[in-house]
Amino acid sequence: MKKVLLVSSEAVPYVKTGGLADVVGSLPKYFNKDEYDVRVIIPKYACMDSSFLPKLRFLCHFYVNLNWRRQYVGIFETEYHGVHFYLVDNEFYFAGDAPYHNIYEDVEKFAYFSKAVLASLPYIDFAPDILHCNDWQTGLVPVYLRTMFGDDNFYAGIKTVFTIHNLQYQGRWRIREVMDITGLPEQIFNAKELESYGEANYLKGGVVYADYVTTVSPTYAHEITTVEGGEGLSGLMCAKRNKLRGILNGIDYEEYNPQTDPYIPVNYIRKDALVGKKRNKTALQKELGLPVKDDVFMLGIVSRMTSQKGFDLISYALEELLPELKIQMVVIGSGEGQYENMFRSFQSRYPEKLNVYIGYSEERSHKVYAACDALLMPSMFEPCGLSQMISMRYGTIPIVRETGGLKDTVEPYNEFENTGCGFSFANFNAQEMMEIIRYAYEVYEERKDDWHGLVNRAMDRNFSWNASAREYEKLYDKLTEL
Numbered sequence: 001m002k003k004v005l006l007v008s009s010e011a012v013p014y015v016k017t018g019g020l021a022d023v024v025g026s027l028p029k030y031f032n033k034d035e036y037d038v039r040v041i042i043p044k045y046a047c048m049d050s051s052f053l054p055k056l057r058f059l060c061h062f063y064v065n066l067n068w069r070r071q072y073v074g075i076f077e078t079e080y081h082g083v084h085f086y087l088v089d090n091e092f093y094f095a096g097d098a099p100y101h102n103i104y105e106d107v108e109k110f111a112y113f114s115k116a117v118l119a120s121l122p123y124i125d126f127a128p129d130i131l132h133c134n135d136w137q138t139g140l141v142p143v144y145l146r147t148m149f150g151d152d153n154f155y156a157g158i159k160t161v162f163t164i165h166n167l168q169y170q171g172r173w174r175i176r177e178v179m180d181i182t183g184l185p186e187q188i189f190n191a192k193e194l195e196s197y198g199e200a201n202y203l204k205g206g207v208v209y210a211d212y213v214t215t216v217s218p219t220y221a222h223e224i225t226t227v228e229g230g231e232g233l234s235g236l237m238c239a240k241r242n243k244l245r246g247i248l249n250g251i252d253y254e255e256y257n258p259q260t261d262p263y264i265p266v267n268y269i270r271k272d273a274l275v276g277k278k279r280n281k282t283a284l285q286k287e288l289g290l291p292v293k294d295d296v297f298m299l300g301i302v303s304r305m306t307s308q309k310g311f312d313l314i315s316y317a318l319e320e321l322l323p324e325l326k327i328q329m330v331v332i333g334s335g336e337g338q339y340e341n342m343f344r345s346f347q348s349r350y351p352e353k354l355n356v357y358i359g360y361s362e363e364r365s366h367k368v369y370a371a372c373d374a375l376l377m378p379s380m381f382e383p384c385g386l387s388q389m390i391s392m393r394y395g396t397i398p399i400v401r402e403t404g405g406l407k408d409t410v411e412p413y414n415e416f417e418n419t420g421c422g423f424s425f426a427n428f429n430a431q432e433m434m435e436i437i438r439y440a441y442e443v444y445e446e447r448k449d450d451w452h453g454l455v456n457r458a459m460d461r462n463f464s465w466n467a468s469a470r471e472y473e474k475l476y477d478k479l480t481e482l
Contacts, residue, residue: 001034001035001036002037002129002130002476002477002480003036003037003126003127003128003129003130004031004037004038004039004128004129004130004131004132004476005038005039005040005041005117005121005128005130005131005132006024006028006038006039006040006041006132006134007041007114007117007131007132007133007134007138008020008021008024008040008041008042008133008134008135008137009042009043009099009110009134009135009137010024010042010099011024011085012024012026013025013049013052014045014048014049014052014085014087015042015043015045015047015048015099017098017099017100018304019165019249019384019385019386020134020135020165022251023134023165023216023249024040024042025040025080026251026252026255026465027465027468027469027472028040028083029081029082029083029465030464030465030466031469031473032469032473033082036473036476038083039083039084039085039086039126039128040083040084040085040086041085041086041087041088041117041120042085042086042087042088043087043088043094043099043109043113044056044074044076044087044088044094045094045099046091046094046095046096046097047096047097047098047099052078056076056077056078057076057077057078058075058076059075059076059077059123059124060074060075060123060124061073061075061089062119062120062123064112064116064119066108066111066115066181066182066183067180067181067183068183071090071092071093071112071116072090072092073088073089073090073116073119073120074089075088075089075120075123075124076089077124086120086124088113088116088117088120090116093109093112093113094109103172103173104173104177106137106171107173107177107181107200107202108181110136110137110138110140110171110202111140111178111181113137113138114137114139114140114143114144115148117131117138117141118141118145118149118155121155127154129157129158129159129476129479129480130158130159130160130161130476130479131158131159131160132160132161132163132472133160133162133163133206133210134162134163134165135163135166135169135203136170136171136202136206137171138162138206139162139171139202139203139204139205139206139207140182140184140202140205140206141160141206142160142162142205142206142209142210142211143188143205143206143208143209144184145158145160145209146209147184147185147188148183148184159211159212159479159480160209160210160211160212161210161213161214161476161479162206162207162212162214163213163214163215163216164203164207164213164214164215164216164224164383165215165216165383165384166383167203167215167229167231167233167383168231168308168381169203170196170201170202170204170231170233171201171202171203172196172197172199172200172201172202173199173200174199174200175189175195175198175199175200178194178200179200192208193205194208196232196233197232203233204236207236207237208236211243212243212245212475212479213240213244213245214244214245214246214247214475215245215246215247215383216246216247216248216383216384216405217246217247217248217249217383217384217404217405217408217409218246218248218408219246219403219404220246220381220382220383220384220404220405221244221246222246223381223403224237225238225241225244229381245475247468247471247472247475248384248408248409248463248467249384249386249389249405249468250389250463250464250466250467250468250469251389251390251393251464251465252464252465253393253464253465256366256369256390257393258273258276258370258393258394258395261370263363263366264280264366264367264370264371265279265280265283265367266279266283268370270395270459270460273395273455273459274452274455276370277371277394277395278294280367280370280371281294281298281371281372281373283367283371284298284330284367284368284371285328285371287367288330288355289351289355290328290352290353290355291328291352293328295326296326296327296328297325297326297327297373297374297441297445298327298328298330298371298372298373298374299327299328299329299330299372299373299374299375299399299437300329300330300331300332300368300371300372300374300375300376300391300396301314301329301330301331301332301333301375301376301377302332302365302368302369302375302387303332303333303377303387304333304334304335305334305336305339305340305343306335306336306339308379308381308382309377309378309379310377310379310380310428310433311335311336311339311342312430313378313428313429313433314376314378314433315339315342317430318342318346318354320434321434321437321438322346322349322350322353322354323350325438325441326445327353327441328352328353328354328355329353329354329355330355330368330372331343331355331356332356332357332359332361332364332365332368333357333358333360334358334360340358343356343358369390369391369393369394370394370396373396373397373444374391374397374398374423374440374444375387375388375391375396375397375398375399376399376437377398377399377400377406378399378400378425378433379400379401379403379404379406380401380403380428381403381404382400382401382403382404382405383404383405384408385404385405385409388400388405388406388409388410388422389409389461389463392409392410392421392422392458392459392461393463394459395455395456395458395459396458397421397422397440397451397455397458398410398421398422398458399422399424399436399437399440400423400424401425401426401428401433402425402426406424407424409461409463410422410423410424412424413440413443413454415443415447415450418450418453419457420454420457421454421457421458421460421461422454422458423436423437423439423440424436
């Protein structure tokens with residue numbers, strides 16, 4: 001049996017700030033349990049849901065040297081949906097009301113976490129064949145493994161996979177301070193290894209030292225090798241091309257299931273989706289105080305409010321679309337203040353057409369997926385994206401820009417061949433986005449049969465983790481055979 005330890009800074013259900021948590025918390029349960037023992041290790045944050053605390057079992061404690069610092073490491077364990085989780089405890093590093101604070105604190109916090117993970121393996125009596133690390137917060141795991149743990153026979157033969165969920169976030173900080181924090185050899189802080197543009201770069205370390213690098217969609221794997229999408233590391237990604245692969249993320253089909261979803265007022269399946277969605281729309285309109293009109297085109301947004309997600313385009317478009325179309329928009333998200341305030345302003349001007357919830361509500365997001373006719377995702381770049389997959393699961397038609405995982409998952413509607421499961425536009429341009437929204441609106445309003453076909457095809461798509469898990473199994477097999 002192959003042993004795999006997924007290393008991450010977050011995972012559902014314990015702590016979540018974005019899609020990384022969904023991936024790490026959902027993927028493990030889809031592996032073939034007769035052939036793969038897949039476990040997860042994350043920090044034990046003070047801000048995690050306290051309802052999980054009684055279920056944690058204290059396993060052991062020890063100390064780890066972080067250069068001249070000697071730090072406590074506590075290990076707790078638990079199980080969730082049949083998956084074994086370990087949680088690293090240190091109140092100095094993992095206190096506070098959020099998992100991440102500022103880059104200065106976080107580079108030390110995750111250097112500690114990376115070294116503690118490796119040091120914990122003999123204590124937890126788990127010798128993995130594969131350490132599967134995720135994003136810059138775990139980038140030093142492969143680095144420490146090769147530079148400071150390589151002489152210990154216990155660690156001999158461990159292979160590493162490093163997955164990039166978003167290349168924009170790299171964990172960069174001043175070299176001298178990172179040297180002092182990590183205790184890593186001075187000679188590896190060079191342009192071929194950890195140095196990048198005069199700074200130490202955790203993500204680069206993970207890419208350089210890992211045995212294999214993956215990212216979360218095939219198109220994004222190509223995009224990060226280009227100057228436009230490489231975030232300053234395109235040369236490195238090109239050099240790693242033979243050990244770089246895009247494996248599309250999936251979604252948890254048990255959590256996102258319109259037939260059994262406990263959050264939505266009316267459950268439904270594909271054959272009664274039109275009736276079910278209409279009743280969910282009415283319920284959401286009543287809940288939000290919007291005019292109850294079952295024939296209005298309801299457009300949803302569930303997203304972090306950042307420039308990456310295309311909110312500059314949305315800001316430009318609302319001025320025209322809200323007064324022009326028979327439309328209602330329901331928005332859930334938080335982020336940059338300029339976008340939050342933009343939505344508040346438009347809501348005050350168009351209270352019958354726009355409702356915005358600043359923050360995140362799991363329950364409300366499920367209601368939006370079930371009630372809306374379409375979901376808007378005009379991202380500047382999108383490594384994978386989960387919302388478009390979730391929306392299709394609920395028969396809500398995605399309107400996306402053709403980038404990264406959005407391009408890989410949303411087949412554009414072709415009115416002549418009656419194919420496709422969504423609408424897309426190519427360039428990061430507000431006029432193009434408005435044209436495709438108007439086109440989707442026209443199909444919804446004037447060609448009901450075609451829209452029904454879109455809904456059916458969207459619900460027929462399969463984005464469960466099963467296919468992705470099989471791809472990771474092939475990769476693990478390949479690495480363990482080397």
